Amino acid sequence: MSKELVIELPWPPSVNMLWRAVPRRGMILSRCGRDYREEALAALADQTAGRPPMTGRLEVLLEAFPPDRRRRDLSNIPKAVEDAVTKAGTVWVDDEQIDDLRILRRGVCSPAKVVLHIRELPSGYDPGMGSLNW
Numbered sequence: 001m002s003k004e005l006v007i008e009l010p011w012p013p014s015v016n017m018l019w020r021a022v023p024r025r026g027m028i029l030s031r032c033g034r035d036y037r038e039e040a041l042a043a044l045a046d047q048t049a050g051r052p053p054m055t056g057r058l059e060v061l062l063e064a065f066p067p068d069r070r071r072r073d074l075s076n077i078p079k080a081v082e083d084a085v086t087k088a089g090t091v092w093v094d095d096e097q098i099d100d101l102r103i104l105r106r107g108v109c110s111p112a113k114v115v116l117h118i119r120e121l122p123s124g125y126d127p128g129m130g131s132l133n134w
Helices: 031-048 078-088
Strands: 004-010 019-022 026-029 058-065 098-105 113-120
Touching: 004 031, 004 078, 026 031, 031 078, 078 098, 078 113
Parallel strands: 058 098
Antiparallel strands: 004 113, 019 026, 058 113
């Protein structure tokens, strides 16, 4: 049987807001990115304390509950979330483990949030078989 976990995190900044170019230092995590990482790490500590990270291949469903009805590119959401979860070290070892990532836009929510459904794929799982179906 595969391992599964559901976690709720705050709404992330767009990938366009995560990094800043600084002369002679290169790209650094922006203030917005650092603030989000701090919030996400606190939420992860509350929800995943004491559990070892999943080490196998993963299937992830990300449900996005935006703060308002403005137009948003869903592909800008996962990076900050994945980086924060990787930094926490309590869900997975590295986001490289994700073989199947799906993003669903849900209704407006206050406070805005993302809900991650993470499933460790069975050993020997062939990605060509398709999803395990949520």
